[in-house]
Amino acid sequence: MSRYFDYNATAPARPEVVAAVADAMAEDVGNPSSMHAAGRRARALIDDARAALAALVGAEPRDVTFTSGATEANNLVLRGFAAAHPDGAVVTTVIDHASILATADALEAAGYRVERLSVDASARPDYARIRALTAERPCVVATSWANGESGHVADLAALAHSVAPGSLLHLDAAQAAGRIDVRMDARVGSLALSAHKFAGPRGAGALIMRRGATELVPMLTGGPQESGRRAGTENLAGIVGLGVAATLAARDMHAEAQRLTALRERLWGALARELPDLLRISPADGLPNTLTIALVRPTSDVVVAALDLEGFAVSAGAACAAGAPEPSHVVRGLGLPAEYRIGLVRMSMGRDTTRSDVDELAAAFLSVVARARQAA
Amino acid sequence: MSVNGGFEKDAPGGGAAGDGSGKHAPDANRRGPRERVVVAMSGGVDSSVAAALLVEHGFDVVGISMRLAPEADGSRASSGCCSLEDFRDAERVARRIGIPHYVFDMRAEFERSVIGAFVDEYLAGRTPSPCILCNREIKFGLLRAKAADLGAQRIATGHYARSSFEGGRWRLRRGRDDAKDQSYFLFELGQAELAGTLFPVGDMTKDQVRCTAERLGLGVAGKPDSQEICFVADGRYADFVERAAAARVRAGRLVSEDGRELGRHAGVHRFTVGQRKGLGIAASEPLYVKRIDASSADVVVAPRRATAVAGFAAGGVSWVAGVAERDATPLEVRIRHKHRPAPARVFHDAGSRVRVLFDVAQDGVSPGQAAVFYRGDEVVGGAWIEREENAACA
Numbered sequence: 001m002s003r004y005f006d007y008n009a010t011a012p013a014r015p016e017v018v019a020a021v022a023d024a025m026a027e028d029v030g031n032p033s034s035m036h037a038a039g040r041r042a043r044a045l046i047d048d049a050r051a052a053l054a055a056l057v058g059a060e061p062r063d064v065t066f067t068s069g070a071t072e073a074n075n076l077v078l079r080g081f082a083a084a085h086p087d088g089a090v091v092t093t094v095i096d097h098a099s100i101l102a103t104a105d106a107l108e109a110a111g112y113r114v115e116r117l118s119v120d121a122s123a124r125p126d127y128a129r130i131r132a133l134t135a136e137r138p139c140v141v142a143t144s145w146a147n148g149e150s151g152h153v154a155d156l157a158a159l160a161h162s163v164a165p166g167s168l169l170h171l172d173a174a175q176a177a178g179r180i181d182v183r184m185d186a187r188v189g190s191l192a193l194s195a196h197k198f199a200g201p202r203g204a205g206a207l208i209m210r211r212g213a214t215e216l217v218p219m220l221t222g223g224p225q226e227s228g229r230r231a232g233t234e235n236l237a238g239i240v241g242l243g244v245a246a247t248l249a250a251r252d253m254h255a256e257a258q259r260l261t262a263l264r265e266r267l268w269g270a271l272a273r274e275l276p277d278l279l280r281i282s283p284a285d286g287l288p289n290t291l292t293i294a295l296v297r298p299t300s301d302v303v304v305a306a307l308d309l310e311g312f313a314v315s316a317g318a319a320c321a322a323g324a325p326e327p328s329h330v331v332r333g334l335g336l337p338a339e340y341r342i343g344l345v346r347m348s349m350g351r352d353t354t355r356s357d358v359d360e361l362a363a364a365f366l367s368v369v370a371r372a373r374q375a376a
Numbered sequence: 377m378s379v380n381g382g383f384e385k386d387a388p389g390g391g392a393a394g395d396g397s398g399k400h401a402p403d404a405n406r407r408g409p410r411e412r413v414v415v416a417m418s419g420g421v422d423s424s425v426a427a428a429l430l431v432e433h434g435f436d437v438v439g440i441s442m443r444l445a446p447e448a449d450g451s452r453a454s455s456g457c458c459s460l461e462d463f464r465d466a467e468r469v470a471r472r473i474g475i476p477h478y479v480f481d482m483r484a485e486f487e488r489s490v491i492g493a494f495v496d497e498y499l500a501g502r503t504p505s506p507c508i509l510c511n512r513e514i515k516f517g518l519l520r521a522k523a524a525d526l527g528a529q530r531i532a533t534g535h536y537a538r539s540s541f542e543g544g545r546w547r548l549r550r551g552r553d554d555a556k557d558q559s560y561f562l563f564e565l566g567q568a569e570l571a572g573t574l575f576p577v578g579d580m581t582k583d584q585v586r587c588t589a590e591r592l593g594l595g596v597a598g599k600p601d602s603q604e605i606c607f608v609a610d611g612r613y614a615d616f617v618e619r620a621a622a623a624r625v626r627a628g629r630l631v632s633e634d635g636r637e638l639g640r641h642a643g644v645h646r647f648t649v650g651q652r653k654g655l656g657i658a659a660s661e662p663l664y665v666k667r668i669d670a671s672s673a674d675v676v677v678a679p680r681r682a683t684a685v686a687g688f689a690a691g692g693v694s695w696v697a698g699v700a701e702r703d704a705t706p707l708e709v710r711i712r713h714k715h716r717p718a719p720a721r722v723f724h725d726a727g728s729r730v731r732v733l734f735d736v737a738q739d740g741v742s743p744g745q746a747a748v749f750y751r752g753d754e755v756v757g758g759a760w761i762e763r764e765e766n767a768a769c770a
Contacts, residue, residue, distance in 0.1 A: 302525040305478045309438065309526070326481050372525035 002357050003312045007197075007289055007350035008148045008175055014199040014248055014351065017241045021201055024240040032234055033223065042236055049243025056246040057177060057191060059184035059208045065229040066239050069205035070174035071099035073192030074142065076207050076230070077170045078103045080216035081140040082112050088138040089113035093125050095150065095333035097172055100142050113137075119333055122283065123152035127162035134167035140214075141169050145176035145191070149317045149330040149346060151282030151290035153180065160187030168214040174205075178249030179289060180257060189213040195238065199351060200245030204238030252351075260349050261288040263358050267347065268293075270362035275369060279340050281331070289349045294331060294340035298372035303345050306368040312361055315346045410436040413574060414523035415532045416515055417441050417470065417477065419462030421596045422534030424469040425585045426576040428592050430532055431473045438526060439470040439477040442519060444486040444510070445607035469594050482518060489513040491607060491620070498617045498645035499624050501670030502744025505561075506605055512564045520572060530572050537562050537755075538578035539570045546570035548696050548755040553581040560713050563748040563758030564694045604713070614646045628673025630657055633666065638677065644668050647675050650683065650740030667764070668743075684737035686766050687720070690747050690759035691729045700724065701749070701756055708750040709734070711741055711761065717750045730759050 004012065013021075024045060030038030032046055047061070054061040067073045078090055078100065090104045094116050101116070108114040115133055117125040125143070133139055141163050146153045154171065163169045168189040173182050177191070178198025184191060190209035196202040207229070209216070222231030265284075268291055272278055275295065282292040295303075300316035307314050317328040328344045347361065415427040417439040430437045441463045463479050470477030490509045497504035515533060523531045536551030537559040546567050551557040565573070577585050589597035608616045618625055630639040639657040641647070646654070651665045655677060664683045667676040688711075695701065703724045708717035709732055719735040732747060741764050748758035 298525045299522075301478070301480045302522055305438070305440075305476075305480075306526050308478075309476060327484075371527055375521070375524035 002352040002354070003361070004352070005347040005349060005357075005361060006313045006315045007353075008287075008346065008348035009315055010196045010202065011199045011350050012352065013196070013201055013241070014245065016248060017200055017245050020244040021237045021241040024237040029236065032236070033225065042234075045236065045240050045243075046234055049239045049246075052243035052246045052250075053206060054208070056250045057173070057182045057184045057193075057208060059191075060211070062227075063184070063208050063210055065207045065209070065226045066234060066242075067205050067207055067230055068203050068235070069196070070097075070172060070192040070194040071205075073205055073207035074099040074170075074172055075103050076219055077168075077190055077192065077209075077216070078107060078140060078142060079219055081168060081170075081214060082107050083217035084215040085138045085140075088140070089115060089133065091115045091117065091130060091133050091139045091141045093117045093119050093123075093143050093333070095119055095123060095147060095330045096143055097148065097174070100172060101329075104142075115139075121335055123147060123150060123334060124155060124158070127158050130159070130162040131164060134162070134164035138214075139163075139167040141167060143171065145171040145173040145182060146180065146287050147330065148175040148290075149292060149328060149344070150334060151286035151292050153286050156187065175287060175290075178246065178253060179287060180253075184208060184210065186210075195242035195245055198245050198249045201238045201241035204235055204242040206242070256351065257288040260353070263349055263353060263355060264288060264291045266355065267291050267358045267362055270359065271365060274366050279336065281334065281336070281344070282346075287348075289353075290346065291348075292344065292346040294336060295343045295345070295369070296339045297343070297376065298369065299342045300344050301342075302372060303343075303365070303368060306372070307361075307364060310364045310368070312364055314361075315348070317344050317346055410434060411530070412436040412438060412526070412528040413530050413532050414438050414440055414519070414526060414528040416519055416534070417466040418534070418602065419465035419469070419596070419599075420534065420602055421589050421594070421599050422536070422577055422585055424466070424534075424594050424596050425580075425588045425592075426532050426534040426574075427469065427475065428473045428588070428594060429576040430574070431475060437473075437475045438523075438528065439466060439475050440519065440522070441466045441477070441479045442486075442514065443479055443481045443483055444490075444514065445609075446483055446487060446491075465596055465599070469596060472594060473592070480519075480522065482514060485518055486510070486514055486607075494605075495617050495620045497744045498613065499621060499643075499670065500744075501644040501647075501668035503648045503742040504744050505746050506607075507561045508564060508746050511561055516565060516569045516573065520569070530574055532574040532576055534577055535562060535575050536578055536582075537575050539573065539575055545697055549578075549753045550750070550755070551575075551577075552579045556582045559750075559755045560710055560746065560748050563696070563746060563755050566694070566696060567698050570696070614643070617645045618643070626673045628675065630655060630675050630677055633676060633678050633682065638663075641675055644670050644673055644675060649742040664739075680739075684739050685734075685741045685764040686737050687731060687733035688741050688747070688764050689725065689729065689731050689762045691727075691762050693728045693730045693757060693759040695757035696755055697757075707756065708752075710748045710750060711738060712745050715740070717748075722749055728759075729762075731765060732759075733765075 028038060029042040032039060032042040050061045050064045053064055090107060092100050092104055104114045119125050130141060160169055170190045173191045174194045174197050176182050177193040192207055194205040218229050220231045225231055225234055279294040281294055282290050304314055304316050327341045331341050331344050413430055413435045415437055417423045417427055427437055427439055467477050490506050493509055494504045494506045520531050535558045536553055536556040538549040540547050550559045586597045625643040627642050629637045630641055631637055647665045647668055649665050652662055655663060661679045663677040665675055666678040666683050704721050706721055709720040710717040718738050720732050723731045725731050743761050743763055745761050746758050747761050749756050
C-alpha cells in the first residue's frame with residue numbers, strides 16, 4: 001500500500017535500481033578515463049547505460065550526454081545554443097518548467113533575445129508565431145514534452161512542423177520519458193530528462209541531441225568526458241542506475257500507462273461525483289499518471305497539509321524555495337478563472353500505486369474538503 | 377513543568393467542553409482523540425517554546441509558518457522574522473519536538489491588508505500600527521480560518537499575553553513579563569478569537585522562555601527578539617513608503633503653531649507626533665511634532681511644554697467582552713506599545729467612536745496608533761486614535 005501521490009516530484013527508485021547503484025559503487029571499477037582494466041570496466045558500465053537510455057527514446061547511443069539531470073540539460077541547451085548563436089533567440093512558453101524559464105530570464109538579462117509565448121486552455125502555443133520567429137533567426141524552441149503540473153502533452157507534429165530549418169526543437173522530457181512514448185525522430189533536435197522521474201537515482205540525467213542538430217558551446221570546461229560536452233568525472237553509480245531504470249521503463253511503460261490511466265479516471269470519477277465544482281486541469285489525453293485539479297475552497301496549502309496529516313503525499317504544483325505553495329504559473333498561463341489559482345492540487349501516481357490506494361486517497365480528499373467547507 | 381495560566385484548556389467555546397473552571401485534567405489525558413492545535417511558528421524562541429509546551433501537554437500540534445513579507449524569498453539576510461532562514465529554524469524546532477510543520481504563503485493577503493494600510497496611513501499623516509492589523513487580519517483571521525480547515529478549533533501563538541475564562545466570559549490580560557507584554561497588539565480580539573486561542577508563554581518571563589528553549593534543546597534560545605515591523609527589515613519606514621508609493625509623496629512646510637513657516641520637508645510620512653529628531657530646523661529650544669495635516673502637507677511643531685494633550689477622539693472601538701464598558705468608566709489607557717497606561721475616562725460617542733480624557737495630559741498622542749484600555753492587568757478594549765482633543769468633554 002502506498003500513500004505517495006507525488007511521482008511527478010520524484011518517483012521512488014525501483015529495487016533493481018537500488019541494487020545496481022550499490023553494486024556499481026561496491027565493484028572494483030576505476031575512473032572511466034583511465035587506461036587500465038578497472039577503467040575499462042567503468043567505461044563498459046557507462047556504455048551499457050548509454051545504450052539502454054538510447055533504446056528507451058529511440059536515439060543513437062552517441063547522442064547521449066549524461067548530466068546531473070534535466071535542469072542541467074536544459075541549461076546546457078539554452079546557454080550552449082545562445083553562446084554558439086549570438087544573433088539567435090530562445091523561444092519558450094509561459095507554462096514551462098523553471099529550469100527553462102529562469103535560464104531564459106538569465107540569458108535575457110545578459111542581452112539575449114527571449115520570446116515567452118502564451119498558451120491556450122489546452123496548453124498550445126501559437127504555432128504560426130513559432131514559424132515566424134524561427135524563420136527570422138536561429139532559435140532554440142524549448143518546451144515540455146509533457147507539463148509536470150498540468151499533465152498536458154505537447155502536440156509534437158504541430159510543434160515540429162512550425163520550427164523552421166536552422167532552428168532547434170528542444171523538448172524537456174523530464175515528465176514524459178519512461179511514462180509515455182518519447183521518440184527521438186527526425187523532427188526532434190534534443191531532449192532533456194532526469195532519471196529520478198522514472199524510478200532511477202537522483203542526480204543523474206541526460207541531454208540527448210541528434211548529431212549535427214546544432215552547434216553547442218559546453219557550459220562546463222575541463223576534461224574530455226562526454227565527447228567534450230560535459231567535463232567532469234562521470235557519476236558512475238547514478239548513470240548505471242539510470243540505465244537500469246531506462247530498461248525497466250522501456251519494458252513496463254505501455255502496460256503501466258494503461259493501468260495508470262484507469263486509476264487516474266477512477267480517482268477523477270470518485271472526486272468529481274461528490275464535488276461538482278471541481279475543475280479538471282489535466283486532460284484525458286495527457287500524462288497517464290497525473291490528475292491535476294483545482295478547487296476554490298479550501299486552498300491548496302490546506303489540502304496538501306491536511307492530506308499530509310492523514311499520511312497522503314500530494315502536491316500543489318512545483319515546489320518553491322520556502323516550501324510554501326505559491327499561485328501556480330501554469331494555472332495562470334492556462335487562463336483558468338482567478339478564484340481557482342490558489343487551489344491547484346496535483347496527484348501523480350506510479351509503479352506502487354494500487355486501486356485501493358486511489359480509493360483511500362479519494363475518501364481522504366473528500367473528507368478534508370468537507371471538513372473545511374463545514375468550518376467556513 | 378506546571379500548566380500555566382495562559383493555557384486555559386477547558387473553557388466553553390474552545391475545543392473542549394467544560395464548566396470554565398479550568399480545573400479539569402488536560403485534554404490529552406482523556407480518552408478519545410487528542411485536540412489538534414495549530415501553532416504559528418516564526419522560527420523565534422517564543423513561538424518555538426509555545427509549540428514545545430503544547431506538545432508536552434499532549435496536544436496534537438501542527439506548526440505553520442506564514443510567509444508574509446514580500447522580500448522573504450531568501451534574497452535578504454534574516455530580518456528577525458519571516459526570512460527563509462527563520463522558516464528553516466521553525467522546521468528544525470518542529471522536527472526536534474516531533475510535529476509536522478508547513479509554510480503557508482500569505483503574502484498576497486498581507487500585502488493587501490497590512491502593507492497597503494501601512495503606506496496609506498503614513499501618507500495620510502498618521503502613524504500606523506501594522507502588528508495590530510496583522511493580528512486581526514492574518515494571525516487571528518486567515519490563519520485561524522485555515523487552522524479550522526485543518527480540523528484545529530484553536531490556534532496558539534508565542535505572544536506574551538494571557539487569556540482565561542472567568543465570570544462567564546473570556547478575559548485578555550497582560551503577559552506576566554511586564555517588559556515583554558504584548559497585550560497592546562491584541563486588543564481587537566473578541567470572545568470568539570480568545571475562545572479559539574492559546575498563549576502558552578503568556579505566564580512566563582522571557583528568561584524562563586529562553587531557559588525552556590535551552591532545556592529542550594530547541595536551538596533557538598539565543599535568537600535575538602524580532603523587531604517591531606517585520607516587513608521593513610532596515611527599520612527605515614519613510615524609505616519604504618517612498619519605494620511603495622513614490623507618486624503619492626507630497627513635500628510641504630514645517631510650521632509653528634501660529635502658522636509661521638520654519639522650514640520645508642520631503643513628505644508627511646516622514647513624521648510622527650512627538651518626534652523630535654530629523655526636523656532639520658534650528659530653534660532656540662527643542663521642537664517636537666505636534667500635529668500633521670496631510671491635506672495641506674503642513675507639519676506643526678511646538679516646544680515640549682505645548683505638546684501634551686488632554687484627550688483624543690478615537691474610532692473603530694472594540695470591546696473584548698463584546699459589550700461596551702459603562703460610559704465615563706475610569707480606565708488606564710495606553711497610547712503606544714511601550715507607553716505606561718495613563719488613567720483616563722472613556723466616553724461613548726456616536727457609532728463606534730469614543731472620546732478619551734486623560735486625568736493628566738499626555739505627550740505623543742498620534743493619530744493612527746491604537747489606544748488600548750486596561751483595567752489593571754486586563755485589556756477591556758481599545759480604539760484607533762483619530763485626533764487630539766483639548767477641550768474638556770466631561
